[in-house]
Amino acid sequence: xxxxxxxxxxxxxxxxxxxxxxxxxxxxxxxxxxxxxxxxxxxxxxxxxxxxxxxxxxxxxxxxxxxxxxxxxxxxxxxxxxxxxxxxxxxxxxxxxxxxxxxxxxxxxxxxxxxxxxxxxxxxxxxxxxxxxxxxxxxxxxxxxxxxxxxxxxxxxxxxxxxxxxxxxxx
Amino acid sequence: xxxxxxxxxxxxxxxxxxxxxxxxxxxxxxxxxxxxxxxxxxxxxxxxxxxxxxxxxxxxxxxxxxxxxxxxxxxxxxxxxxxxxxxxxxxxxxxxxxxxxxxxxxxxxxxxxxxxxxxxxxxxxxxxxxxxxxxxxxxxxxxxxxxxxxxxxxxxxxxxxxxxxxxxxxx
Numbered sequence: 626x627x628x629x630x631x632x633x634x635x636x637x638x639x640x641x642x643x644x645x646x647x648x649x650x651x652x653x654x655x656x657x658x659x660x661x662x663x664x665x666x667x668x669x670x671x672x673x674x675x676x677x678x679x680x681x682x683x684x685x686x687x688x689x690x691x692x693x694x695x696x697x698x699x700x701x702x703x704x705x706x707x708x709x710x711x712x713x714x715x716x717x718x719x720x721x722x723x724x725x726x727x728x729x730x731x732x733x734x735x736x737x738x739x740x741x742x743x744x745x746x747x748x749x750x751x752x753x754x755x756x757x758x759x760x761x762x763x764x765x766x767x768x769x770x771x772x773x774x775x776x777x778x779x780x781x782x783x784x785x786x787x788x789x790x791x792x793x794x795x796x
Numbered sequence: 797x798x799x800x801x802x803x804x805x806x807x808x809x810x811x812x813x814x815x816x817x818x819x820x821x822x823x824x825x826x827x828x829x830x831x832x833x834x835x836x837x838x839x840x841x842x843x844x845x846x847x848x849x850x851x852x853x854x855x856x857x858x859x860x861x862x863x864x865x866x867x868x869x870x871x872x873x874x875x876x877x878x879x880x881x882x883x884x885x886x887x888x889x890x891x892x893x894x895x896x897x898x899x900x901x902x903x904x905x906x907x908x909x910x911x912x913x914x915x916x917x918x919x920x921x922x923x924x925x926x927x928x929x930x931x932x933x934x935x936x937x938x939x940x941x942x943x944x945x946x947x948x949x950x951x952x953x954x955x956x957x958x959x960x961x962x963x964x965x966x967x
Contacts, residue, residue, distance in 0.1 A: 699829055702916070705939070739941070771911070784937045784939070
């Protein structure tokens with residue numbers, strides 16, 4: 626991540642880059658439920674659509690990560706946000722995920738959500754679990770053997786949760 | 797529930813009855829996320845659609861309950877089933893929910909699912925929590941204040957889970 630990294634709303638010109646990142650992330654079969662042969666329309670529909678706020682991280686003119694923010698459920702549970710993140714594997718370890726996570730928490734707070742829930746954090750995805758703990762999330766549930774990991778077989782999945790009342794809206 | 801109660805696949809002739817039950821259940825704002833003014837098309841789409849197995853309980857010619865069974869997630873998590881149940885409030889306490897639950901567990905096992913997950917059991921919905929525990933489910937997660945209960949305000953929600961390997965497929 627360079628000083629020139631910015632996080633901005635996604636637009637239609639980003640679709641090719643988003644799809645490239647989506648494919649690279651799901652190719653491993655280790656962190657997301659999507660099969661490696663997921664179709665482009667399904668991948669993009671996961672990140673873009675009505676009621677979904679879609680953001681991308683741009684580093685020196687190149688889209689290197691993205692997130693989506695939406696209500697986890699409708700109506701009587703719509704005060705809890707959900708979000709998903711993907712970072713270009715070739716940009717891993719440079720703080721892109723953390724920057725997106727912090728941005729997302731502020732956007733969620735700004736939008737009036739009271740909490741954020743991650744429904745499906747694969748327990749063996751240590752970078753993700755570590756990052757979300759660092760950003761204040763707690764493991765509130767463990768789904769035994771809920772993910773078919775491409776290398777390890779059936780592994781546990783965490784549900785992670787955090788209230789947003791301590792998130793500051795500095796600009 | 798009478799001896800003449802049967803559980804059979806839902807068909808288009810059941811839609812009016814299913815919508816009547818849906819409305820009666822969500823009217824209280826105490827057990828499901830749907831607002832009382834949810835539209836018919838949304839209510840029916842929740843129970844009926846591609847990839848969803850939809851069943852109804854019929855008691856002496858009247859539809860008194862229903863459930864849906866589907867994969868909780870796609871692809872690398874599609875071995876875990878999800879299900880939702882609604883019973884006509886005027887038939888509560890007669891064993892309809894239990895009969896539907898047992899039927900659903902067998903159908904899920906028959907379909908090859910390895911486990912079943914309930915994503916959103918409102919903690920104050922004691923009849924549901926008690927029934928699912930009786931049918932072998934465990935609370936594997938607690939989502940703090942994730943439901944806006946119409947009478948009690950923000951209350952916790954349980955994630956409940958159960959493996960299916962002990963479910964017998966007797967006819």
